[in-house]
Amino acid sequence: MTAPEVQRVRDQRIEKVVPLMSPALLHHELPLTSELHDTVLAGRKQVEDVLNGRDQRLIVVVGPCSVHDPVAAGEYASLLRKEAERLSEDLLIVMRVYFEKPRSTVGWKGLIMDPGLDGSGDVGTGLQIARKLLLEVVRRGLPVAVEFLDPITPQYIADTVAWGAIGARTVESQVHRQLSSGLSMPIGMKNRPDGSVSTAVDAIQAAEASHVFPGIDYSGTPAILHTTGNPDCHLVLRGGGGKPNYSAEDVESSLALLRKAGLPERLVIDCSHGNSNKDHKRQPIVAEDIARQMESGQRAISGVMLESFLEPGRQDLGGELTYGQSVTDACMGWDATVAVLERLATASAKRRAL
Numbered sequence: 001m002t003a004p005e006v007q008r009v010r011d012q013r014i015e016k017v018v019p020l021m022s023p024a025l026l027h028h029e030l031p032l033t034s035e036l037h038d039t040v041l042a043g044r045k046q047v048e049d050v051l052n053g054r055d056q057r058l059i060v061v062v063g064p065c066s067v068h069d070p071v072a073a074g075e076y077a078s079l080l081r082k083e084a085e086r087l088s089e090d091l092l093i094v095m096r097v098y099f100e101k102p103r104s105t106v107g108w109k110g111l112i113m114d115p116g117l118d119g120s121g122d123v124g125t126g127l128q129i130a131r132k133l134l135l136e137v138v139r140r141g142l143p144v145a146v147e148f149l150d151p152i153t154p155q156y157i158a159d160t161v162a163w164g165a166i167g168a169r170t171v172e173s174q175v176h177r178q179l180s181s182g183l184s185m186p187i188g189m190k191n192r193p194d195g196s197v198s199t200a201v202d203a204i205q206a207a208e209a210s211h212v213f214p215g216i217d218y219s220g221t222p223a224i225l226h227t228t229g230n231p232d233c234h235l236v237l238r239g240g241g242g243k244p245n246y247s248a249e250d251v252e253s254s255l256a257l258l259r260k261a262g263l264p265e266r267l268v269i270d271c272s273h274g275n276s277n278k279d280h281k282r283q284p285i286v287a288e289d290i291a292r293q294m295e296s297g298q299r300a301i302s303g304v305m306l307e308s309f310l311e312p313g314r315q316d317l318g319g320e321l322t323y324g325q326s327v328t329d330a331c332m333g334w335d336a337t338v339a340v341l342e343r344l345a346t347a348s349a350k351r352r353a354l
């Protein structure tokens with residue numbers, strides 16, 4: 001094809017192409033030192049041990065719906081670190097450090113995609129800020145949780161992560177199931193936004209298998225990735241279709257689906273999203289129900305997810321921002337979070353003693 005012809009067929013809706021550093025270069029700038037490497041591995045091992053019943057504690061994935069201000073997220077991490085230590089006999093606390101937001105239609109897509117919070121989309125800077133904060137959280141000794149949304153970004157940050165999620169909006173996607181089959185940490189598969197749990201069970205089965213698919217390698221070069229399959233994927237109940245799904249009956253029916261599929265009977269329950277109708281004040285009510293199920297001997301509940309930040313509620317981007325308050329879904333404030341963590345720790349201790 002001649003140059004003018006190419007110009008008429010190729011990239012007709014690409015406005016601008018901006019080079020992006022390779023994962024290797026970002027890792028060179030912001031390395032995971034051997035000490036941090038050991039912390040990540042220890043975190044992953046503890047999560048795996050809880051999921052596989054070798055550790056009787058409860059995993060609690062807790063933190064902001066999204067990170068938009070690394071300073072506030074760092075302050076949150078230092079408070080959470082103290083709680084993680086204080087409650088470590090009963091809870092394995094993992095911090096939500098979520099940089100990628102899946103949107104129902106449009107909206108801010110998280111700090112990696114848009115660190116300027118203004119649609120300017122400086123992904124390179126977003127990845128730098130994200131990796132720096134992830135290393136800081138690991139340095140504090142907290143295992144890190146993220147949602148994996150974009151199939152390219154894991155090469156830049158996944159080495160810091162102890163627990164990953166595939167969200168409700170992407171759990172049916174083959175791309176995300178393949179990605180999960182090659183990720184190095186346990187992955188929680190959320191039920192679909194319409195409430196379908198069987199889709200997440202299918203995702204667990206798909207990610208358990210090995211796959212071959214195109215991606216990028218550590219150097220940023222396009223590559224064919226051959227995965228081994230991920231044996232540590234599990235279900236996350238987040239409610240949906242206008243209904244919660246955290247009750248004892250919902251847990252039993254979800255476990256029946258896992259049993260039917262020949263999968264381990266274990267799950268995590270998200271107190272937020274469809275389970276709270278996105279009302280942060282409802283998260284403690286959901287957590288209380290889960291605590292009671294645990295105290296009645298329900299051992300299949302391996303973990304709980306909470307959306308929490310320094311300040312309660314949420315705010316819209318655009319104006320003057322309140323420090324420490326979510327710009328995506330409403331979060332519990334810090335005091336309410338501590339009360340819920342204490343309640344879950346009591347339930348975990350009681351369940352262990354049964």
Ligand SMILES: O=C[C@H](O)[C@H](O)COP(=O)(O)O
Pocket residue numbers: 065101102103104105106107273328329
């Ligand atoms: O967790 C955050 C939100 O629930 C998710 O990103 C979807 O948000 P939206 O429905 O407001 O787009």
Ligand SMILES: C=C(OP(=O)(O)O)C(=O)O
Pocket residue numbers: 065098102147166167168169190238273
């Ligand atoms: C987007 C999230 O959840 P879900 O996929 O359940 O909506 C989240 O946990 O941030």
